[in-house]
Amino acid sequence: MDLSDLQEIVSQEREMQRPTRINVCIAAGCLSSHSHLVRQRLEESVRESGLGEEVQVCGVGCMSLCCEGPLVRVDPALELYERVTPDQAPSIVAGLRGGAVLARRGDLQRPFFTRQQRLVLENCGVVEPERIESYIAAGGYLSLYQVLREMNPGDVVEAVTRSGLRGRGGAGYPTGLKWGTVAKSQGQHKYVICNADEGDPGAFMDRSVLESDPHRVLEGMAIAAYAVGADQGFIYVRGEYPLAIRRLETGIRQARSLGFLGTQIFESPFNFRVDLRIGAGAFVCGEETALIASIEGRRGTPRPRPPYPAASGLWGEPTLINNVETFANIPSIIRYGADWFASIGTPKSKGTKVFALAGKIRNTGLVEVPMGTTLREIVEEIGGGAPDGARIKAVQTGGPSGGCIPASALDTPVDYESLAHLGSIMGSGGMIVMDESTNMVDVARFFMEFCMDESCGKCIPCRAGTVQLHRLLSKIREGNGTLEDLALLESLCDVVKYASLCGLGQSAPNPVLSTLRYFREEYLALLSERPGPAVPAEGAVPAVS
Amino acid sequence: MIEIEQRRAALGKEEDHPSGDNRFRMLDASMKRHRHQPDALIEVLHTAQEVFGYLQEDILQYVAHRLKLPPSRVYGVATFYHFFTFKPKAPHTCVVCLGTACYVKGGQGLLAAVREQAERINHEVRGEGPWISVETARCLGACGLAPVVVFDGEVCGNVEISDAVERMKGWRPDGSV
Numbered sequence: 001m002d003l004s005d006l007q008e009i010v011s012q013e014r015e016m017q018r019p020t021r022i023n024v025c026i027a028a029g030c031l032s033s034h035s036h037l038v039r040q041r042l043e044e045s046v047r048e049s050g051l052g053e054e055v056q057v058c059g060v061g062c063m064s065l066c067c068e069g070p071l072v073r074v075d076p077a078l079e080l081y082e083r084v085t086p087d088q089a090p091s092i093v094a095g096l097r098g099g100a101v102l103a104r105r106g107d108l109q110r111p112f113f114t115r116q117q118r119l120v121l122e123n124c125g126v127v128e129p130e131r132i133e134s135y136i137a138a139g140g141y142l143s144l145y146q147v148l149r150e151m152n153p154g155d156v157v158e159a160v161t162r163s164g165l166r167g168r169g170g171a172g173y174p175t176g177l178k179w180g181t182v183a184k185s186q187g188q189h190k191y192v193i194c195n196a197d198e199g200d201p202g203a204f205m206d207r208s209v210l211e212s213d214p215h216r217v218l219e220g221m222a223i224a225a226y227a228v229g230a231d232q233g234f235i236y237v238r239g240e241y242p243l244a245i246r247r248l249e250t251g252i253r254q255a256r257s258l259g260f261l262g263t264q265i266f267e268s269p270f271n272f273r274v275d276l277r278i279g280a281g282a283f284v285c286g287e288e289t290a291l292i293a294s295i296e297g298r299r300g301t302p303r304p305r306p307p308y309p310a311a312s313g314l315w316g317e318p319t320l321i322n323n324v325e326t327f328a329n330i331p332s333i334i335r336y337g338a339d340w341f342a343s344i345g346t347p348k349s350k351g352t353k354v355f356a357l358a359g360k361i362r363n364t365g366l367v368e369v370p371m372g373t374t375l376r377e378i379v380e381e382i383g384g385g386a387p388d389g390a391r392i393k394a395v396q397t398g399g400p401s402g403g404c405i406p407a408s409a410l411d412t413p414v415d416y417e418s419l420a421h422l423g424s425i426m427g428s429g430g431m432i433v434m435d436e437s438t439n440m441v442d443v444a445r446f447f448m449e450f451c452m453d454e455s456c457g458k459c460i461p462c463r464a465g466t467v468q469l470h471r472l473l474s475k476i477r478e479g480n481g482t483l484e485d486l487a488l489l490e491s492l493c494d495v496v497k498y499a500s501l502c503g504l505g506q507s508a509p510n511p512v513l514s515t516l517r518y519f520r521e522e523y524l525a526l527l528s529e530r531p532g533p534a535v536p537a538e539g540a541v542p543a544v545s
Numbered sequence: 546m547i548e549i550e551q552r553r554a555a556l557g558k559e560e561d562h563p564s565g566d567n568r569f570r571m572l573d574a575s576m577k578r579h580r581h582q583p584d585a586l587i588e589v590l591h592t593a594q595e596v597f598g599y600l601q602e603d604i605l606q607y608v609a610h611r612l613k614l615p616p617s618r619v620y621g622v623a624t625f626y627h628f629f630t631f632k633p634k635a636p637h638t639c640v641v642c643l644g645t646a647c648y649v650k651g652g653q654g655l656l657a658a659v660r661e662q663a664e665r666i667n668h669e670v671r672g673e674g675p676w677i678s679v680e681t682a683r684c685l686g687a688c689g690l691a692p693v694v695v696f697d698g699e700v701c702g703n704v705e706i707s708d709a710v711e712r713m714k715g716w717r718p719d720g721s722v
Contacts (some may be wrong), residue, residue: 029689032700066689164621168637201644239591239628240685280626282586283683297586298618299625358646358688365689396645430688446648450683454626 001259001266003145007137013137018056020096021075022046025125026059027211028243029204034086035070041089042072046072049093058134061212063125065112066365072103073125080106111381112363117344119352120328121368124212132254133389135215141260143334147223148268156227157183160330163338164350169195169286169323170398170427171503172349172416178320181310182228185318190230192221192326193314193321194242195291196237199283201398201450203430205354207322208366210237213328214251218274220327222261223334223485225272228320233274236291239281239383283454288313288321288500292455301458302443302502323428325354345371348416359396359432362387367431368416376410379433390435394518398427400447401507402453404440423514425507440519441526444512445473451508454498464506465496481527490516568596569607576611583612586622590629600628627683635678637716638664639709640695643686647692657693658706662713670718677716680690 017524024030024039042057055402072092081092081103088103089116095101118124128134135141136288147156182190194217198206210217221233237245241537252274255261263271277295285300292314294300313319329351333341342350349371355378358364362384369378372488375395379385386392403424405412412418415425433442452466472489474480500506516523562569573590579585589612591634609619609670623629632666641647641656654681672675687693690702696712 016660028700030688032687032690032693032702066687067648069689195553198686199683201648202646202688203684204686204688207686238686240682278588279628280591281683282626294587297582297622299622324546356688359649364646364691411587418614430645432649433690434649438649446645515712540569 004120006141006145007138008011008294008382009133013133016056018054020055020077021094023063023075023125024056024057024130025061025071025072027208028241028289029062029063029066029208030069030071031243033069034084034110035084036074038070038084038089038205039085040454041086042093042203044047045093046088047099048220051093051096054092055096058128060126061124062208062366064116064121064366065106065363068362070141071106071401073108080108082106087284095237107255112365112367112384115377116368117352117370117384118353118368119332119344120216120325121212121366123216124208124333124366129212129214129308130250132215132258135213139335140215140331141219143331144219144222144260145228145266147226147272147334148266153183153227153229156223156334159338160227160333161499163333163341164345165326165329165333165341166349166416168325168353168428170331170401170425174424175322175326178310178322179227181308182230182318182320185311187317189232189315189317190225190228191314191317191319192225192228192289193291193295193319194221194233194235194324194327195288195321195381196235196241196324197279197286197291198238198241198288198324198428199286199454200401200428200430202356202358202396202399203428204356204358204466205429207238207353208356209324209328210241211247214244214247215255216331217324218251218261220330222265222272223320223330224320224322224327226270226545228318231271232272233272234277234295234314235274236277236285236295238279245276245278252276252472265398282456283450284456284502286502287504290502291321292319292439296406297353299456301456302504304505306500325429338503346413346415348417353414353426353429355431357383357431358440360386360390360392360435361433370417372413374411374413374437375405378431379410380418383433386435390437393436393438393508394440395430395433396424396434396443396509396511397430398425398507399430400450401425401503401510402427402430403510404434404443404518405514406518409518419517423510423517426451426508438520441473441477441514444515445477447511448473448508451504455504455508458504459499459501461496461499462508465492465500465505466508468492469496469509473512476526479526479528481523485528486523486527549558562624570603571596572608573611576608581612583614584641586612586614586619587626588717590619594629599633599679601631633674637677637697637713639677639697639713640679640680640682640685641684642687642691642693642695643693644682644686644688644693647684650691652692655694655704655706655709659694659709659713662710666713666717676718677713 046055071086072081084103091102127138157179164173177423282300285294287302288301290302309319356370392407395402448470452470455462457463496511603618609616624647667675694704
């Protein structure tokens, strides 16, 4: 495989293009509302009406607006149809010849679409995830070619460093720095791991990327492997994502047969193979050392760091672990340049971030915006606000490790530092909107129950602390709490936060602490003994610069 | 023609697993694919659960023996991960998602209703095990469709309590509603 072969595939793909393309979303969300039947009916109708030469039906990845699925988009007319049923499918084909379309027409000009800046998701809803040729036609694997032929590993690390990309898994560690550390580490073998164990309830960005554009992640991993000197990669996917697993298996097979994975890639000395590892339902395996233990076939318990995986990871060898979205950013950085990437976002947080918008909000789905966009823009303009005229009370980011941001702080720009300042975290990108009907003590208890169940049991602050925190929250929720319980709750949060071994325990108190900070009155209202007005009003929102 | 048939029959016999249970053949194939490496334990357990439905104790023993691992290690790993079960599956399963989005959209109430309905039907049926088992999921990643319930493997979004109850009524063995 060389550049001319790549171009050959691109031109073949162009020749196959029909003037009109009907795209049907075949990601998990739309599939569960039967988009496969819609696709089948569309194909039948095209055949029956003899339009085979002019119209093609394509199964594409996620078109973002998951709540209105199944979605169908007709190109190049750019007509969007929402909630399409199989029975309506023939009318869409008839509509191409001026017939009446029975399906509900959607508006591609609404802010939900126009306010997004798509970088990681640029191919989602455009390329066919099950065909590598479709990805190549969209410029895929060109970045890998460019890296292998024109850059040495040091240049790649330098470019990623210059781009300012930070880890999209939640903690926001500078990606270039991590790559540089692994590149410098000495070892017999080095490994690259893609963390696709998207355990945060309410987050589905990684699932969508893997289902819609799996090759992008594979290409990013291959570039990373070249930069750090690894020859083996693993993708650790949640067992709960069967479709993503299937698409990745297909993708790896296709990439291997075309020579983008395997030995002597693009006729260079670079070898790289990728294997899948399927998770078995343990949230803690999102933590990097626990994930490594799980890949090694052991119980997924974390270990103290240092040594960091960059020095001693999988089987004691230097290992690079990045999140799906981080890898998905890499091909764009190489293709459009580090400076272009660095021009997007805020001074400290570069690029875009994909959020999974869900909960009490009109438009649920995937949203990709430049860093520094305010929460209000995301929730009210793009998301369309709460349905049925309800008022938004809080936005929860970062899942069980994050916090609840009150409506009064919605003007905060989204970047790693601002969210941390508010007592939440960027997290992997789940964003759950809550309205006035949600009780915040309930929310805190919900997350604590989650952490209690998911605690691996290795360290005591987390194992026992989460149980006690949950017990206290339940007591307060049931109206039996006292002011002493509240004080105990706060001090115990402190212990669990600072004494736990890994990120799960260290961040488990975050939902409690943030709800206590902004919605303290809801806790106080539930106490059995009502305090007097002397209680300090810590519910005030701090000023955000 | 007959010769081919005979040969095929003979081959089939040859490929039978010594235990007489051909599901072990699939399990063996999975272990062979991973070259009996101990680090493939989780992958092998996935296959075992897929072909046997659940992880019986003797299966765990068998895997331990073939991968040359202490049984404690195999048991330890199998019990650590939520995905593995040690009880046979009921004829019908109902998985209620309790992810944050589903929670905010009333997943708890839905779960209570589903549990109540399952109990009612299980009480009517009274077999060896439950007729319907109700499970919960952490998050199915279909948050745009919250609340989500998986009825016998089929993911359904925007589920109302009445939909769920009707659907489960249809699972009664006699088909009565």
